[in-house]
Every structure is written in C-alpha cells, then in structure tokens.
Amino acid sequence: MSYNALDRQVEEGRGEQVAIAYHSCVGGRSRDITYNQLLEDVSAFAGSLTNLGVRKGDRVLLYMPMVPETAVAMLACSRIGAVHSVVFGGFAANELAVRINDSEPKVIVTADSGLERDKCIPYMPQIDAALDLATCPAPEVVVLRRPESEPLGVTYEMKAGRDHDFQDLVTSGPPTDPVWLSANDPLYTIYTSGTTGDPKGVLRDTSHIVHLKYSMASYYDTHPGEAFAAFSDVGWVVGHSYIVYAPLLKGCTSVLFEGKPVGTPDAGVYWKVRD
Numbered sequence: 001m002s003y004n005a006l007d008r009q010v011e012e013g014r015g016e017q018v019a020i021a022y023h024s025c026v027g028g029r030s031r032d033i034t035y036n037q038l039l040e041d042v043s044a045f046a047g048s049l050t051n052l053g054v055r056k057g058d059r060v061l062l063y064m065p066m067v068p069e070t071a072v073a074m075l076a077c078s079r080i081g082a083v084h085s086v087v088f089g090g091f092a093a094n095e096l097a098v099r100i101n102d103s104e105p106k107v108i109v110t111a112d113s114g115l116e117r118d119k120c121i122p123y124m125p126q127i128d129a130a131l132d133l134a135t136c137p138a139p140e141v142v143v144l145r146r147p148e149s150e151p152l153g154v155t156y157e158m159k160a161g162r163d164h165d166f167q168d169l170v171t172s173g174p175p176t177d178p179v180w181l182s183a184n185d186p187l188y189t190i191y192t193s194g195t196t197g198d199p200k201g202v203l204r205d206t207s208h209i210v211h212l213k214y215s216m217a218s219y220y221d222t223h224p225g226e227a228f229a230a231f232s233d234v235g236w237v238v239g240h241s242y243i244v245y246a247p248l249l250k251g252c253t254s255v256l257f258e259g260k261p262v263g264t265p266d267a268g269v270y271w272k273v274r275d
Contacts, residue, residue, distance in 0.1 A: 001187060001209050002046075002079035003178040005248035006039040015039075017225065018253045020068050023273050025259025026115040026148060033068050038075075038248075044173035045166075046076040052140050052164070054106050056081030056179055059189070061105035061139070063087045063096060063127060065114030066258035069144050069166060070234050071244045073109045078187060081179040082106075085189045085201070088235030089114050089121075093129035095199070099191055100134040102201055109166070111144035113154040115258055120152035142166050183207035190237055204240075209249060212241055216250040224251030231257060231270055 009019075015036040022031045033041075054060060060077050062084055064070040070086070077084040085103045087096055100108070108131075114121045124143070131138065143158065144166035158165070181187075187206045191199040216222045228250075230242035247254035257273050 001181075001206060001245065001249075002042065002075050003180075004209065004213075005075060005078075005245065006035060006042060007178065009035045009248065009251050010039055012251065014224070014251050017251075019248060020071060020254050020256050021227065022068050022256045023258070024115055024148075025117060025257075025265075025269065026152075029148070031068065038068075038072070040175075041072045041170050042075040042079060043175045043177075045072055045170050046079040046173070047176040048164075048169035048173035049076055049082065049107060050080055050176060051173070052107055052142075054080060054082050056181075057083065057186070059083050059085055059103045059105045061085045061087060061100060061103055061108045063089060063091075063108065063110040063123060064144070064234070065089050065111055065121075065123070066234060066256060067111065067144070067146075068256060069111070071254075071256070072170070073142075074188075074234075074240075074244055075248075079176060079178045081181055081185065083186045083188055083203075085191070086235050086240065087191070088233060089123065090235075091126075093126045093133060095194065096126060096130035097133035098194075098199060099201075100130055100139075101136050102191075102199075103189065104136045105139045107140045107142060109142045109144075111146060111166075112156040113146055113149040113152075115148060115152075116260065120149055120154040122154045122156075124156045138162070140164060142169060181206045188240065190240065209245065212246040213249040216246050216252065222247075222250060222252055225253075227253040227255055229255035229257070229270075229274060231261065 189201040232238035
C-alpha cells in the first residue's frame with residue numbers, strides 16, 4: 001500500500017505535486033503537502049514506530065482529528081505491515097476503551113485536541129480515561145501537539161515514560177523502506193458503531209487496494225493530477241478509502257477538511273473548499 005501510494009507516485013514524476021490539501025475550519029488555516037514531503041514524513045514515522053517495537057502484524061490504534069498527520073500515521077503503519085485501527089474522534093472514553101481492549105495496540109497515536117467551529121476539543125482526557133478503563137497491556141502513546149490548542153484553551157502535560165511527541169518522531173525517525181505484503185495480509189481493522197450491540201472489528205486485507213485504485217477512474221472519472229474531495233471523517237470507512245488511500249493510489253490530490261458541514265462558518269463551506 002505505502003509503496004503504491006507514495007514511492008511509486010514519486011518515481012512516476014509526481015514528487016512536487018500536492019498529495020494532501022488540508023483546510024481547517026478554525027482561522028482559515030490551510031496546508032499543502034507534496035508527495036515528496038508525505039513520503040519523507042511517512043518513511044520517518046514508520047522508522048520511529050519500529051523503534052517503539054511495532055512489527056508486522058502488530059496493531060496501532062489512532063484517535064486523531066482530521067489532520068494530515070492522521071494520514072501519515074496510517075501510511076506509516078502500512079509501510080511496516082502494522083495493522084492500524086482508526087477510532088472516530090467523537091467517541092468517549094468508555095467506547096475507546098472497548099476498542100483498545102479488543103485490538104490490544106502496541107502504540108496509540110493521538111493529538112492533544114481537535115478543532116470544531118470556534119472551539120478546541122481536548123482529546124487527551126479521553127485517552128487517559130480510556131487507558132484507566134482498559135485491561136490490556138499498556139501501550140506507548142504518541143501525541144501530536146497542535147500549535148492551535150493552547151491559544152484556544154487546551155493544554156496538556158506529557159506523561160514521562162509513556163508519551164512521545166509526534167513531531168519529534170517524524171523529525172528523528174530513520175528512513176524506512178516498505179515491507180512487502182501479500183494480498184491476504186491485513187491492512188486495517190475498523191469497528192462498527194456498536195448501535196445494535198458490541199462494536200465489531202472488520203478486517204480489510206491489502207488486496208482491496210486494487211479495487212480502490214480501479215474505482216477512482218471507473219466510478220468517479222478521476223485521473224492522476226486531479227483533486228478529489230470526500231467530505232467524510234477519516235474515522236469511518238469512506239475516510240479510509242477516499243480521503244487517504246484511493247486518491248493517493250491514483251496519483252491525485254486529496255482534499256482533507258477539518259470541520260463540520262454547517263457553522264464553519266456556514267453551510268456553503270464545502271463549496272468554498274471545493275473552489
């Protein structure tokens with residue numbers, strides 16, 4: 001997955017093309033990440049995950065907002081054959097604990113906050129409470145410390161011996177070549193919402209990337225170099241498929257929007273991002 005989404009695109013001359021165009025609802029922030037930049041960050045973060053003891057087949061749980069670093073973490077997991085499990089950032093500690101117990105992750109990747117309209121949503125209290133509730137072996141925790149958090153009233157004190165700074169790991173991680181996987185090797189698990197019973201982890205194998213790439217042209221008439229926007233959340237399967245994986249596999253620019261369809265600042269925000 002990682003090779004086809006990143007290395008292959010760079011080899012085919014798309015290194016300076018924007019891979020992820022990020023737009024935030026708070027303060028009109030935006031950031032473009034090229035394929036070269038994304039490959040460099042993913043390769044380094046994959047090396048840092050390896051240094052934290054993550055190996056092929058191990059689970060890594062992500063509890064992240066809609067930011068480019070979420071895609072970096074997902075792609076880094078796939079680069080070393082680790083199985084990522086992204087949990088929707090809106091879930092409270094008890095729901096998060098259920099998923100931690102079930103997946104038994106070696107590492108949790110999270111952020112200090114998510115942005116919504118005009119406020120900051122603290123994430124770390126949910127992580128701390130969930131880990132108190134969980135009964136599985138304690139994982140390492142990687143925290144993305146966002147510069148937007150403190151001005152909006154969210155602060156977090158890193159826990160020595162458990163927490164690692166996301167950006168430090170991207171900066172210091174050794175470049176890492178992709179691990180080659182078979183079609184039947186697991187890529188990720190994603191949990192059902194649990195509205196009709198206990199949440200169930202659905203496993204997707206690596207082979208389904210063939211269909212993801214096929215669907216971009218066949219279903220959406222999208223081609224390399226074009227922009228593609230899926231206004232979902234990366235915590236759901238649409239976000240996995242059509243915010244992170246399929247656009248990159250096709251050599252497109254994926255639009256990543258952090259915000260809601262209304263009130264950020266109005267119901268026309270999606271069309272403004274599109275333009």
